[in-house]
Structure formats: structure tokens, C-alpha cells
Amino acid sequence: MLELKGISKYYNVGSVNEMCLFQDFNLNIEKGEFLSVVGSNGSGKTSMLNIICGSIPVESGQILIGDTDITKEKEYKRNKRIGRVYQNPSMGTCPSMTILENMALADNKGKLYGLGRGTNKARIEYYREQFAQLGLGLEDKMDVKVGSLSGGQRQAMALLMSTMTPIEFLILDEHTAALDPKTAELIMQLTDKIVKEKQLTTIMVTHNLRYAVEYGNRLVMMHNGHMVLDKKGKEKEDMAIDDILTLFNEISIECGN
Numbered sequence: 001m002l003e004l005k006g007i008s009k010y011y012n013v014g015s016v017n018e019m020c021l022f023q024d025f026n027l028n029i030e031k032g033e034f035l036s037v038v039g040s041n042g043s044g045k046t047s048m049l050n051i052i053c054g055s056i057p058v059e060s061g062q063i064l065i066g067d068t069d070i071t072k073e074k075e076y077k078r079n080k081r082i083g084r085v086y087q088n089p090s091m092g093t094c095p096s097m098t099i100l101e102n103m104a105l106a107d108n109k110g111k112l113y114g115l116g117r118g119t120n121k122a123r124i125e126y127y128r129e130q131f132a133q134l135g136l137g138l139e140d141k142m143d144v145k146v147g148s149l150s151g152g153q154r155q156a157m158a159l160l161m162s163t164m165t166p167i168e169f170l171i172l173d174e175h176t177a178a179l180d181p182k183t184a185e186l187i188m189q190l191t192d193k194i195v196k197e198k199q200l201t202t203i204m205v206t207h208n209l210r211y212a213v214e215y216g217n218r219l220v221m222m223h224n225g226h227m228v229l230d231k232k233g234k235e236k237e238d239m240a241i242d243d244i245l246t247l248f249n250e251i252s253i254e255c256g257n
């Protein structure tokens, strides 16, 4: 359904620092798949997400959704069907606006004007319900500026905001990495709930091997711009953290770490 086909990606082209990250890189993600991506630092995880979202161009290859080639489609257009949550809770929310204003903004993503739909009574009630389920007390802080919230509260908001409009794909780039263990767990449970309810095709980059094993139905490990592990279904279910750790250690030794 979402396919990266024969992708080549170079950085610093034409300079002494030119480097080839991906050479003929291929990845095919089925509709409804929840893909966890782990891998060494600099293996190309974030670059892969950026390529999918259209944040960076590729030198060659195709990005396909179904039969449609979106390789040249601008990022803002792709954003209509893709929601993205970043590692930094500050990204994806506007600190100087209230919770209500942020939610209304997200609700109106892709539209030209106004906060109207987001601020009518029914929608406010809907936001309240969404927040009440989180158990973070945000439902009573709708007029509070987002800048004064904790990282976990902001990340929960970012997750709700990015999945508010009818998207098909959810891109999570280490979205629990900056949170304390308890809040990270809460955000992971919320993620899983939203992904299942909305049947989103999801790619989650994480350094947390337990989350990679426990969540999702496919697990990919990347190293130096290559996929060195790709397990789905039963094979993925049967994987234990130790299995991934062993492979991870082998890769690290190969790198001299």
C-alpha cells in the first residue's frame, strides 16, 4: 500500500562530505500494518520517515501509495493523509495558544479559514471527552496555554491533534523518548488505542526495544541504510527483546562500538 521503491538518498551532494544513505532501498507496508522500526544511530530511520512525509527529496526511486506515485508531491499535500508526532513534545503543538485553540487548529487542518468548527459547543465537548479518557486532567484546562503543560501532557495532545482529521498514516518518530517511563507507557497505550480504533497504517521509530516487541505487527531493524531484520505476524509475535538485543550487539561490534 505504501511503498518505497528503489530509493537512493544522498546528503551533501557535490561536497567533500557527500554520503550515500540509501541505495536501491525498498520497503512495502500493507494497509493497517503497525511497523516498529529500531536501529543504530545514524542508520537512516528519521531520513526514511522524512522521505515518506516529503520533508526531504530523494535522488531516485519512487514513493507510492497504492498505484499513485507521490514522489514529487509536496509535504503539505501529503500531510492531509499523514499525521506525524515527533520526539520533542514542543513540535506539533503551539505553546502560545490555549489547549482549546490548539485542538481547533488541528481539527481544521487542511482547511483555509477559521476555528469555527473546532470551537462550537459539540466539538468542545468532544475534545473534553477525548482528554478525560487520558486521565491527565486536561479536560479542565481547556483555556490554559499549552506552553505551561508538561512534556507528557503536550505529547498526548500532539497525538490527539495529529489523528484528529481522517488520516491514513501515522508517523511516530521516537515520540516517547523524552518522557518519563510512566508517561511513556501511557502515551504508548494511547497510541495503540488510536491506531486500532482508526485503523491507521503506522510507522513507529523507537529506541525502546520492549515497545518495538510489544506493540505493532511488524518489526524492522535498520543499519547503515539497510534493513537487517524484517519480521511480521507470528514471527514478530514470537520475538523476544533478547533476540533483537543479540542482533543489535552484533551490529554494534561490527561498527566498533
Ligand SMILES: Nc1ncnc2c1ncn2[C@@H]1O[C@H](COP(=O)(O)OP(=O)(O)OP(=O)(O)O)[C@@H](O)[C@H]1O
Pocket: 011, 012, 021, 039, 040, 041, 042, 043, 044, 045, 046, 047, 048
Ligand atoms: N540534513 C542532513 N544533512 C546531512 N546529513 C544528514 C542529514 N540528515 C541526516 N544525515 C545523515 O544521515 C545519516 C542518517 O541519519 P538519520 O537521522 O536518518 O538516522 P537515525 O537512524 O534516525 O539516527 P538516530 O537514531 O540517531 O536518530 C546520518 O549519518 C546523518 O548524519
